[in-house]
Amino acid sequence: xxxxxxxxxxxxxxxxxANPKATQLAKEADRLYKDNKYKEAAETxxxxxxxxPTALYLYNIARAYDQAAELELSLEYxxxxxxxxxxxxxxxxxxxxxxxxDRLRTLVARGEADKKVNDAEKKRLEEDAKKAEARxxxxxSEARKQRREFEAKEKARREAENQRINGRKLIAYVTGGVGxxxxxxxxxxxxxxxxxxxxxxxxxxxxxxxxxxxETRGTAAVADITLLVGVAAAVATVxxxxxxxxxxxxxxxxxxxxxxxxxxxxxxxxx
Amino acid sequence: MRRLVxxxxxxxxxSCSFTTAGNFVECKNDVDCGAATACSxxxxxxxxxGCKRDEAGGxxxxxxxxxxxxLVALFPITTSSGAFxxxxxxxxxxxxxxxxxxxxxxxxxRGFFGLFVCDTTLAPDAGGINAQxxxxxxxxxxxxxxxxxxxxxxxxxxxAVRRDAGTLIISPNATSPExxxxxxxxxxxxxxxxxxxFQAQVLARVLAADLPDAGxxxxxxxxxxxxxxxxxxxxxxxxxxxxxGYTTSLHPYTEGDGNTHISAINGxxxxxxxxxxxxxxxxxxxxxxxxxKTFPVLRRxxxxxxxxxxSGKDVxxxxxxxxxxxxxxxxxxxxxxxxxxxxTFRDVFTTRYSIDPNSTNFVSHSYDAAWLVMLAAQYAExxxxxxxxxxxxxxxxxxxxxxxxxxxxxxQLRADKWTELQTALSGGIATNVxxxxxxxxxxxxxxxxxxxxxxxxxxxxxxxxxxLMTP
Numbered sequence: 001x002x003x004x005x006x007x008x009x010x011x012x013x014x015x016x017x018a019n020p021k022a023t024q025l026a027k028e029a030d031r032l033y034k035d036n037k038y039k040e041a042a043e044t045x046x047x048x049x050x051x052x053p054t055a056l057y058l059y060n061i062a063r064a065y066d067q068a069a070e071l072e073l074s075l076e077y078x079x080x081x082x083x084x085x086x087x088x089x090x091x092x093x094x095x096x097x098x099x100x101x102d103r104l105r106t107l108v109a110r111g112e113a114d115k116k117v118n119d120a121e122k123k124r125l126e127e128d129a130k131k132a133e134a135r136x137x138x139x140x141s142e143a144r145k146q147r148r149e150f151e152a153k154e155k156a157r158r159e160a161e162n163q164r165i166n167g168r169k170l171i172a173y174v175t176g177g178v179g180x181x182x183x184x185x186x187x188x189x190x191x192x193x194x195x196x197x198x199x200x201x202x203x204x205x206x207x208x209x210x211x212x213x214x215e216t217r218g219t220a221a222v223a224d225i226t227l228l229v230g231v232a233a234a235v236a237t238v239x240x241x242x243x244x245x246x247x248x249x250x251x252x253x254x255x256x257x258x259x260x261x262x263x264x265x266x267x268x269x270x271x
Numbered sequence: 272m273r274r275l276v277x278x279x280x281x282x283x284x285x286s287c288s289f290t291t292a293g294n295f296v297e298c299k300n301d302v303d304c305g306a307a308t309a310c311s312x313x314x315x316x317x318x319x320x321g322c323k324r325d326e327a328g329g330x331x332x333x334x335x336x337x338x339x340x341x342l343v344a345l346f347p348i349t350t351s352s353g354a355f356x357x358x359x360x361x362x363x364x365x366x367x368x369x370x371x372x373x374x375x376x377x378x379x380x381r382g383f384f385g386l387f388v389c390d391t392t393l394a395p396d397a398g399g400i401n402a403q404x405x406x407x408x409x410x411x412x413x414x415x416x417x418x419x420x421x422x423x424x425x426x427x428x429x430x431a432v433r434r435d436a437g438t439l440i441i442s443p444n445a446t447s448p449e450x451x452x453x454x455x456x457x458x459x460x461x462x463x464x465x466x467x468x469f470q471a472q473v474l475a476r477v478l479a480a481d482l483p484d485a486g487x488x489x490x491x492x493x494x495x496x497x498x499x500x501x502x503x504x505x506x507x508x509x510x511x512x513x514x515x516g517y518t519t520s521l522h523p524y525t526e527g528d529g530n531t532h533i534s535a536i537n538g539x540x541x542x543x544x545x546x547x548x549x550x551x552x553x554x555x556x557x558x559x560x561x562x563x564k565t566f567p568v569l570r571r572x573x574x575x576x577x578x579x580x581x582s583g584k585d586v587x588x589x590x591x592x593x594x595x596x597x598x599x600x601x602x603x604x605x606x607x608x609x610x611x612x613x614x615t616f617r618d619v620f621t622t623r624y625s626i627d628p629n630s631t632n633f634v635s636h637s638y639d640a641a642w643l644v645m646l647a648a649q650y651a652e653x654x655x656x657x658x659x660x661x662x663x664x665x666x667x668x669x670x671x672x673x674x675x676x677x678x679x680x681x682x683q684l685r686a687d688k689w690t691e692l693q694t695a696l697s698g699g700i701a702t703n704v705x706x707x708x709x710x711x712x713x714x715x716x717x718x719x720x721x722x723x724x725x726x727x728x729x730x731x732x733x734x735x736x737x738x739l740m741t742p
Contacts, residue, residue, distance in 0.1 A: 193292070200295070206410040209314040213295045220292030 022052030029060070038068035055086045059093050066100060071111065075104045165242045172241040175233045182230025189223035301334040301385065309341070309387070311411050319406040321393035325363065325386045328623070329371030333385035340382040340662060342370070342644060343407045344417040345400050345427070348390040350554050351527040358585060358631035359419055362443055363388050364624050365634045366417060368616075369641035372686035376693070381657040384645055387413075391423055405432035414651075414662045415439040415644045417637070421447030421499035428453050428460050437664035439671070441644055443636035443708075446470065446581070446605070447503030454718035459668045462719040463636040463643070463708055464605040467500070468507035469742040470581065473724040474603045475511035476740065478546065478578055481601055487545030487574075489518045493535050493559060494550035496523035504550050504580060520544070526555055536562045536569070543568055546576040553587035560593045571596045581605060584632045589732055597729050606723040606739050607635050609709040612683040616707040619686070629736060639706030642684040646704070647671050649696040657697070673701045677712035681705035 025048035032041035042064035049057035062077035078097040081089070193216050200212035296313040298304045301324055304315035309324065318324070324334050325344075333339045344366055346359040367386055374383045389403040400423050407413035409432060416438060418424040424445035427433055433440070434457065441461040442450075448466040478490070490512055495501035505521055512519045520542040524531040536559060539547060547569065549556045560577065563569035571577075579588070579602030588597065607629045608617065616638055620628045628634035647670025651662045673696060682688050682695075684706040695702045704711055709722025723739040 203314075204317050205406070206311050206314060206316060209316065210312075213314075216295070217292050224292065 019052035022048040022054070022057075025051060026057070026060075029064070033064060033067070036067075038064045039070065042068060042070070042073070055081055055084065055089045056093075058084070059097060062097065062100070066104065071104050071108045075101055075108065078104065168240055168242045172237050175240060176237040179230050179233030179237055182226045182228075182233055184230075186223050186227035186230050189219050189226060193220040193223050299337050301339060302332075309411055310339075316410050318387065319389070319394070319403045321391065321399075322387055322389040322403055322406075325367060325388040327367040327370035327374060327384070327386055329375045331371070331374040331377070331383055333370070333374055333383040336379065336383045336385075338379050338382040338659065339385040340648065340659060341407060341411040341413040342366075342384050342386050342415055342417070342641075343404070343413050344386060344388045344419075345391050345404060345423065346388065346417070346419040347392040347423070348388070349392045350552070351392070352554060354587075356552075357587070358444075358633065361624070361626065361628060361631050361634045362417075362419065362637035365443075365616075365620060365628065365638035366641040368620055368623060369638050369645065369684075372619075373642075373645045373689055376686070376689045380655070381649070381652060382659045382662075384648075387411075391419075400427055401430055404430060404438075408432050408436045408438050412436075412663075413438065414648070414664050415441065415667055417640055417644075418442045419444055421445040421450060421503055424460070424462075425450060425453065425499045428457055437668075439644065439647075439664045439667040441640045443640045444581070444605075444633035445500075447499040448507065449499055449503050451717040451719065455716075458718065459664055460718055461640075461643075461671060461713070463640045463706075463711070463722075464633065465719050465721050465742070466717075467504040467580075469721070470603055470605065470724055471504060471507035471511050472742045473726075473740045474508060474548070474578065474580065475515060477601055477603060477726055478512070478548070479515055481578075482546055482576065488516065489520075489542055489544045489546075491520050491522055491539040491542055491544035491547040492550065493522045493524065493539060493547055495526045495555065498526065500582070501550050508548065508550075518542075524551075524555065524559070526551070529558060532559045532562055535559065536566070539563075540566045540568060545574065546578060548578045548580070549583060550580050552582045553585050556583050556588055557590055557593055560596050564592070564596060571598075576600065578602060581632050584727055584734060586630065586734060589729060589734075594732065598732075600729050601737075602727050602729075603724050603740075604632050604727060605636065606709065606725040607632070607736070608707060609723045609725075609739060610635065610639070610683075610706045610711070611681070612685050612705060613707040615683075615685050630734070633708075635707035639684055639708045639711060642706060643671060643674055643704075643711070646674060646692055646696045646702075649693045650699060652697060653699070654697050670696060671713070672715065673699070674704055674711070675713040675715055676701045676703040677710070679703045681710065684711075 025044050029041045029044040029048060032038075032044060042061050045057050045061045045064060048054075049061065058077050058081040062074045062081060065071075065074035065077060078101045082094050082097045082101070085094075196212055196216035196219055200209060200216055203209045203212050297315040298310035298313060301308070301310045304310050307323060308315045308317050310316075322343075326332060326334055344363050346356075346363055348356055348359045348363070350356050363386075370384045370386050377383055387407060389400070391400045391403065394402070400418075404416060404427055407416070416427070416433075418427055418440055419442065421442075424440060424442045425447065427440055428450075437459060439459050439461070441463065443463050445462050446464050446467040448468045450460060450462060451466055454460050492505050492508060492512075494505035496505070501523070505523075509519050509521060520539065522535040522538045524535040532555065547563070549559060551559075556579070563575075567573055569575050577597050577600045579600065581602070581604035583602050584604045607613070613635055616635060617628055620626075620634070620638070628638075644667065647667040648662045650670030650673050651666035652658055653661065681703045682692055682705070684692075684704055692702060692704065709720060711720045711722075713720045721742075723741045725736045726738050726740060727734050727736045729735075
């Protein structure tokens with residue numbers, strides 16, 4: 001095919017060498033054509049045609065566009081070549097041009113049909129893609145929402161859990177402190193009571209005996225009460241202090257003084 | 272969420288304590304407390320220094336009883352030389368004998384008498400009698416105390432604790448006339464023996480009768496001073512002797528002080544006495560006599576005579592160094608056994624303690640003193656149901672007044688008479704009693720009972736009572 005264009009082009013150049021510019025452009029176009037630069041060749045030929053309106057140039061423009069798959073432009077220049085007969089219009093070229101236009105029309109028609117189908121498909125695909133994107137976006141949005149809700153709930157739960165644990169720790173620290181203070185006081189007052197008791201045993205007068213008995217009873221009573229409080233607080237501390245994975249618990253500690261100098265301590269646990 | 276109440280722990284401390292708030296009741300009686308302690312209000316209290324519980328003997332053990340009524344004997348049992356003063360030991364024995372006889376006849380609801388004996392010379396640094404007596408008053412509510420000798424008795428009468436409590440004091444041998452004056456202000460200081468101004472009368476009479484040389488006219492009185500007994504005896508004796516025409520000189524010494532013994536003898540030598548009266552115990556009398564032997568004028572071979580008072584009536588006076596000087600010497604003392612109950616007392620005492628109460632002074636007086644206090648306690652308690660809390664010093668003084676009746680038939684203070692006397696006194700009936708030492712007719716104005724005196728003599732390396740004399 002290319003070889004055929006070249007023959008035709010050479011013939012034309014030989015026949016219409018009146019405008020050197022056109023001739024030069026034609027040679028340039030020929031070179032571009034041979035280098036498969038069909039659009040550039042067509043454009044160069046257009047310039048040549050402008051310089052010298054030779055019909056052959058129109059044909060060759062159409063041919064170059066044909067080669068460049070510019071079907072509409074090729075049709076246009078084939079149509080110009082066939083519809084504007086001139087002296088240099090060659091019948092065989094007109095025939096070829098018509099054959100070429102038939103072919104091109106078919107191709108254009110087919111191409112348009114394909115384009116329509118492709119456009120429709122493309123549109124459908126685009127719509128599907130949009131729908132999918134929208135659906136995905138909605139799902140993602142929902143997921144994000146759920147995640148945010150979950151995270152919020154989880155955060156609230158952790159905060160509540162931390163608050164509860166911290167609350168129990170605080171109570172445990174308080175009861176622990178009370179326990180330590182109670183046991184410390186019990187130890188201190190117990191030692192004082194023992195000292196008083198020892199002094200009571202060694203007392204040499206009735207007055208000292210009575211005084212030291214009263215002092216011993218007083219300090220011993222304080223020691224007993226603080227011991228009870230200390231033990232109750234210590235036990236409560238062990239129960240109250242939170243442990244990993246431990247379920248909720250509730251602890252009630254009750255101390256009730258009794259007549260006669262004693263006390264009753266009650267520890268109730270709800271587990 | 273399933274909720275389960277898994278446990279309730281209850282710790283109950285009622286009347287008991289986890290620690291030390293119990294076991295304050297240490298005793299029910301004195302024996303529960305061990306030695307050298309007493310039980311008071313459920314407490315064991317160590318006795319003051321020099322004091323001990325002295326079980327009276329007999330069937331009833333007072334210190335094993337919750338109803339023990341404390342009586343306290345404050346006697347100088349140990350002499351300055353560290354030996355026992357036998358007269359004080361026997362006086363304590365006489366009190367124990369009386370207590371055992373009463374306890375064996377008492378019922379628990381009236382209480383049993385428990386005797387605490389304090390040696391007042393053992394703990395001078397701890398305060399002696401002025402620490403011992405208040406301790407028993409404060410800690411045991413002791414209602415009555417037996418005291419020996421005039422000085423300690425006078426000292427205790429002035430003790431503020433004793434005065435505030437009104438504790439009764441009764442002394443078997445405190446004979447200072449000064450105590451009669453004190454009795455005017457404090458009518459709860461009693462003496463079983465009469466004051467020494469009466470003994471001074473008797474001794475002056477003995478001396479006047481005994482001095483063999485009609486020309487003997489100079490007499491030295493060697494006596495402890497300052498001392499309630501010494502001063503209380505020496506001055507009345509001086510007056511008696513001067514009244515009889517004797518030239519009399521006073522030569523004081525300090526008890527237990529050898530230097531003052533020497534100075535007293537040196538002073539006496541300068542007066543060239545024909546006779547000398549030593550007022551004092553053998554602790555002082557023996558070194559004084561030994562010192563006197565170094566001066567020819569005070570030797571028996573030169574005609575010098577020694578005379579003694581009741582405090583010298585002790586075999587300790589007779590030593591190899593003194594016997595040559597004092598053999599045959601006379602002394603006086605409140606009469607032992609001048610009462611109708613003496614015979615029985617002497618037999619029982621001798622049987623229990625294997626010693627004749629006549630061998631030392633004031634033994635029967637001590638026995639009578641104990642009887643008087645215990646009978647006064649029966650008055651204080653009253654009739655059944657008896658109330659031991661009523662046995663106080665002032666109530667005992669009232670009881671003593673009930674026993675001071677001097678008219679009517681006298682009931683002897685003997686064990687077999689206890690129930691009769693207890694019934695009378697608990698019923699508040701005034702009773703005339705007669706003891707072992709005398710008739711016990713107390714002077715309500717002076718607080719003593721008049722009794723005869725004995726004249727004793729050193730003979731055959733011992734002491735013999737020659738006769739009784741009344742002032």
